Amino acid sequence: MIAQPSPPNVEPKYTPTEAKLFRRYRNECIAAAAVYVGLLFVSVRFVDRLSAGPAKVALALLPMLGVIAFAIAMLRFLSHIDEFQRQTILTAAAIAGLITAIVTMALGFLENAGVPRISMTFVWPLTFVIFGVCLPFVRRRYH
Amino acid sequence: MIARESISDTDHSCTPTERKNARRYKLEYFGAAGMYAVLLLVSAAFIDRTPPGAGKVALALLPMIGMIAMCVALVRFVLRMDEFQRQYLVTSAAIAGLVTAIATMALGFLENAGAPRVSMTFVWPLTMIVFGACLLFMRRRYR
Numbered sequence: 001m002i003a004q005p006s007p008p009n010v011e012p013k014y015t016p017t018e019a020k021l022f023r024r025y026r027n028e029c030i031a032a033a034a035v036y037v038g039l040l041f042v043s044v045r046f047v048d049r050l051s052a053g054p055a056k057v058a059l060a061l062l063p064m065l066g067v068i069a070f071a072i073a074m075l076r077f078l079s080h081i082d083e084f085q086r087q088t089i090l091t092a093a094a095i096a097g098l099i100t101a102i103v104t105m106a107l108g109f110l111e112n113a114g115v116p117r118i119s120m121t122f123v124w125p126l127t128f129v130i131f132g133v134c135l136p137f138v139r140r141r142y143h
Numbered sequence: 144m145i146a147r148e149s150i151s152d153t154d155h156s157c158t159p160t161e162r163k164n165a166r167r168y169k170l171e172y173f174g175a176a177g178m179y180a181v182l183l184l185v186s187a188a189f190i191d192r193t194p195p196g197a198g199k200v201a202l203a204l205l206p207m208i209g210m211i212a213m214c215v216a217l218v219r220f221v222l223r224m225d226e227f228q229r230q231y232l233v234t235s236a237a238i239a240g241l242v243t244a245i246a247t248m249a250l251g252f253l254e255n256a257g258a259p260r261v262s263m264t265f266v267w268p269l270t271m272i273v274f275g276a277c278l279l280f281m282r283r284r285y286r
Contacts, residue, residue: 047255060256067248071241087230090237097240097274098214101267106207108264112190113203117260121251124244131240 021080028073036066067124084142092138096131103130164223171216179209210267231281239274246273 014022040063050056078086104123111117157165183206193199221229247266254260 043252044255052257056256057253060252060254061249063252064245064249067245071245074241087233090233093240094233094236097236097243097270098217100240100243101270102207102210102214104263104266105210106204108262108266109186109203109206110200111203111262111264112186113199114195117262119251119254120247120261120263120266121254123247123251123263123266127240127244 018081021077025073025077028076029070032066032069032073035069036063039063039066088138088142089135091142092131092134095134095138096127099130099134100127161224161228164220167223168216168220171219172213175209175212175216177209178212179206182206182209231285232278235274235277235281238277239270242273243270 043059043062047056047059050059078089081089100123103126107115107118186202186205190199190202193202221232224232243266246269250258250261
């Protein structure tokens, strides 16, 4: 359930500053993932015992702190890398967003044919898997 | 080439080529959207009468042809753009993908608190609304 974007491949040609940025990003991702897993565990374990109300909603949404921490780590990383690399990553992310929108639409139409509805939590992993697949292609095209 | 823009034009920031591209995109997009609407109607009208099987799945997925045509129109438009415009379009799309991933994750967690599962068909409109909002914001900011 932990959808983690594939961390940038650390190739030897990176400068020390870049290597430091990658390291920091990786550490932040691991921390965010740990927060997410911890909060998810707490949320899933106790959400059934609460009666319906704002507290239940808040408890259900608790793991979002980890998700948002994750997004912040990504944005921090993006704002520090050079323009060229950022463009590569943004292009891959844009393609991933578009393909995710198409795939989920197809899944939605399949619901009309009797396929059961799947949870919205699958959109995030789907986006990041597609992003991870697109990134090497976009990178190769730009290099 | 001299009279690039007539005074009566409301949008002075567009060159004739850009206007032509935008017009072509609009035509392609509305063509695709029309096709989508027709196929959706056909699909919705006959899906309940079709027995489960490959035929039903194919009928359910029929509107995807229109959907993919819309995406092709969008990608063609992006490829015809100049570098600068493409950059903020791609950035907006990347942000839209990320925000959609976060928002759907929150919706997914709300399912644990008893919220009903939402159809996957809502991911596309969500992405496009966020994309449109980002685009407006960036256009104002970078002009």
